[in-house]
Amino acid sequence: MNYNEKAIEMHEKWQGKIRVETACPLDSRDDLSTAYTPGVAAPCLEIAKDASLSYKYTRRGNLVAVVTDGTAVLGLGDIGPEAGMPVMEGKCALFKAFGDVDAFPICIRSKNVDEIVKTVEMIAGSFGGINLEDISAPRCFEVEERLKKSLDIPVFHDDQHGTAIVALASMINALKVVKKDIKTVKAVVNGAGAAGIAVTKLLMSYGLKNVIICDKNGPIYEGMENMTWAQAELAKTTNPEKIKGTLMDAIKGADVFFGFSAPNCLKPEMVEAMAEKACVFACANPTPEIFPEEAKKAGAYVVGTGRSDYPNQINNVLVFPGLFRGALDVRAREINDTMKIAAAEAIAAYVPESELSVDNIIPSALDKAVSMAVAKAVAEAAVKTGVNRI
Numbered sequence: 001m002n003y004n005e006k007a008i009e010m011h012e013k014w015q016g017k018i019r020v021e022t023a024c025p026l027d028s029r030d031d032l033s034t035a036y037t038p039g040v041a042a043p044c045l046e047i048a049k050d051a052s053l054s055y056k057y058t059r060r061g062n063l064v065a066v067v068t069d070g071t072a073v074l075g076l077g078d079i080g081p082e083a084g085m086p087v088m089e090g091k092c093a094l095f096k097a098f099g100d101v102d103a104f105p106i107c108i109r110s111k112n113v114d115e116i117v118k119t120v121e122m123i124a125g126s127f128g129g130i131n132l133e134d135i136s137a138p139r140c141f142e143v144e145e146r147l148k149k150s151l152d153i154p155v156f157h158d159d160q161h162g163t164a165i166v167a168l169a170s171m172i173n174a175l176k177v178v179k180k181d182i183k184t185v186k187a188v189v190n191g192a193g194a195a196g197i198a199v200t201k202l203l204m205s206y207g208l209k210n211v212i213i214c215d216k217n218g219p220i221y222e223g224m225e226n227m228t229w230a231q232a233e234l235a236k237t238t239n240p241e242k243i244k245g246t247l248m249d250a251i252k253g254a255d256v257f258f259g260f261s262a263p264n265c266l267k268p269e270m271v272e273a274m275a276e277k278a279c280v281f282a283c284a285n286p287t288p289e290i291f292p293e294e295a296k297k298a299g300a301y302v303v304g305t306g307r308s309d310y311p312n313q314i315n316n317v318l319v320f321p322g323l324f325r326g327a328l329d330v331r332a333r334e335i336n337d338t339m340k341i342a343a344a345e346a347i348a349a350y351v352p353e354s355e356l357s358v359d360n361i362i363p364s365a366l367d368k369a370v371s372m373a374v375a376k377a378v379a380e381a382a383v384k385t386g387v388n389r390i
Contacts (some may be wrong), residue, residue, distance in 0.1 A: 100325065
């Protein structure tokens with residue numbers, strides 16, 4: 001099937017992938033008087049006295065804003081907020097289908113950090129959570145951090161943390177298959193943007209000690225010139241041997257490779273230089289850093305990609321619907337690392353150890369039951385860390 005042609009045809013037919021529907025009857029005078037004027041004044045006045053009642057009397061507690069500025073849409077780059085709308089609508093549809101979370105796209109016509117932050121702050125009272133999406137690095141880091149400080153609802157940049165959670169889940173199970181310990185393996189993350197940096201941080205939070213993050217200029221190391229502030233910060237705790245040069249220099253002897261970078265940049269000879277029973281996760285889409293058949297021919301043992309036509313698909317849909325479902329269920333004030341790790345462990349545990357294999361380390365992205373397992377784990381972690389309000 002030509003998915004591009006089919007997508008154009010269907011998007012014209014759908015004219016949007018989400019709809020607003022009414023939950024109240026509006027068939028009689030009494031219905032109107034209860035749902036709208038004059039009866040609606042009563043809940044309004046209650047909320048005016050206590051804003052937290054907005055969760056009780058409105059849909060706020062199950063409503064997430066999917067926010068973008070259109071600067072990093074899929075692999076298309078800076079195409080603008082209107083052009084990013086089909087992706088944001090798709091995200092909202094996934095929220096509903098997999099987590100029964102109502103989500104609404106907010107596409108902001110600004111690349112200014114202050115304006116984006118202010119816009120989200122001004123509308124936050126209408127939502128139970130904020131999902132940032134497709135905002136380019138390094139601005140996305142500042143937008144998220146500022147919103148996390150100023151808002152009392154979960155703020156989550158899926159390109160960073162959703163990717164990091166599913167990457168960690170994949171690594172947990174892959175290391176079980178190859179019988180290696182995260183505390184002793186060497187990992188290389190290629191791509192020092194939003195996803196690569198977040199993945200590296202979460203893997204380190206889980207116990208990874210030896211990791212090198214690379215950008216197009218090669219391994220990042222402390223003191224390297226022309227880094228972003230986010231890269232410079234991470235360089236202080238990664239690449240312990242201060243390896244310089246190219247991706248080949250970094251990957252020698254590595255047990256794990258994660259790619260969030262560019263098509264075909266991982267060459268067979270690089271895979272050959274990795275450790276025995278190496279794990280390769282080539283997540284560039286639609287063309288990965290190396291195709292699975294090439295990676296396996298070069299000696300990789302476990303291989304995953306972002307594609308749905310190969311085993312071990314690294315897909316964020318395993319994460320964000322359940323993550324927000326769990327956070328909303330306990331009215332969490334934030335999404336912290338404990339909740340992220342709980343989500344990753346829940347995804348990993350969904351595949352029974354007896355069924356783990358080189359081609360089965362991660363659940364299917366189409367298995368909607370995964371979201372409920374993630375939601376339960378995330379809600380429990382929120383309560384455990386005291387960020388819940390119910």
